[in-house]
Amino acid sequence: MPQSQARLAPAQYAFATAQKQIAFAGVPGFTIDGLVLVVNAASGKVIFDPQDSSGALGGTASGSTVTLAYDTTPMSAADRLVVIYNSLERDDQLFTFSPTTTGPLAAMAVKGFMSAMVDIRSSTGCSSNLEGTVDNTQWKAIKGQLPNLDSNTGDTNFNEGKPFNMRQCDVTPYRLIRFNVTSIAAGSPAINILLKTVPAPPRLFIANGGSLVANFDSGGSVGYVRQTSLYTETFRGALTADQVVTGAARQANGQPNPYYSRFGATVVSDQSGSLQIQASTDGTNWITVATQAVVGGTPFDLEVKVRAALYRAVFTNGGTATGANAFSLLSAFCGA
Incomplete structure (x- = not known):
């Protein structure tokens, strides 16, 4: 899996000079x-560099705490x-919830993600909001935009009835x-939250002798590695024997992003079948690509390069009906 290099935020580490330690409790899955x-930006001194052959800039790790060889007591x-850290580049990550009562659901780590797509499906009604925190204590409702509308107004109350x-x-x-x-009627809604992936890493420049270049903070650039649009074709459904589920035609060169390069679909079913991705230039004549x-x-994912204007996902169930709420089909465009 490719790596993504990024500069860590101050909230992700704690510097204990007397102990010559740096604790990286704010970095999920930290590894030295x-x-x-x-x-050290204050002095311009390099205090950890695993490429230093002398070992004077090395260190050892216990959990997420690194003890440095360099003397940081002064x-x-x-x-x-x-702090420059390499983590495995994340793909878009999908979380699903089926709450039965009001209140907050499990927290999700934001590190490495740029935005969240929230999709709610309920036959009985569900009002809710997405909240964020920087300290795990104070939570703030996050304003959400309709992804397919050119609207500058946002909404913090995600009401399924809209x-x-x-x-x-x-x-x-x-x-x-x-x-x-915040409110829920009888029955369980289905909530999908898709976290979208990382920005490009900033560039790092170190001067001769291990000093930090003065204009580092103003250098580098950040851009999107990927943009993704999630479509819920069928979620938590039930299929009859040999039933064919055809997803809607999705436009590769339309709003909200005209730069998609791939289209894919993910299917989960308790019965065997076949998943197809079809392409079309006119919305009438479709070919299986x-x-x-x-x-x-077993969950399956299928992805193709975009070469046409329209794409859709098609699933054909086998000769046995699925169980209740035992089938789901998702599709998405993404662009590098």
Whole structure:
């Protein structure tokens, strides 16, 4: 899996100079193998560099705490550090919930993600909001935009009874997010939350002798690695024997992003069948560009390069009916 290099935020680490330690409690799944470089910005000194052959800039790790070989006791714990860390690049991550009562659901880590797509399906009604926090104590409702409308107004109350129940939310200001159900009718709604992937890493320049280049903070650039649009074709359904589910025609060069390069679909079913991706230039004549046999009980994903204006996902169930709420089909465009 490819790596993504990024500069860590001050909230993700704690500098204990007397102990010559840096604790990375704010980095999920931290490993010292991913630590590329640590520079004390106040003095311009490199205090950790695994490429240093002398070992004087090395360190050891216990959990998420690194003990440095470099003597940091003359430094101040308040000194700002420049920490460059390599983590595995994340794909878009989908969370699903089926709440039965009001209240907040499990928190999701924001690190590495730019935005969240929230989709609510309920036959009985559900009002809720997405909340974010920087300290895991104070939670703030996040405004969501309709992803397919050119509207500058947002909404923090995601009500399934409205004409559109999908919202796109900017999650970059937060460390954690969670979904909070404020009211719910009888029955369980189905809630999908798709976290979208990382920006391009900033560039790092170190001067000769291990000093930090003065204009580092103004250098580098950030852009989107991927943009994704999620479509729920069928979620938590039940299929009859040999039933064919055909997803809607999705436009590759339309709103909200004209730069899609791939189209894919994911299917989950308790019965075997086949998944196809079809392409069309006119919306009438469709050709199958990829097909995948699906084994019951095993999630399958299929993806193709975009070469036409329209794409759709098609699933053909096998000769046995699925159980209740045992089938789901999702599709999405993404662009590099």
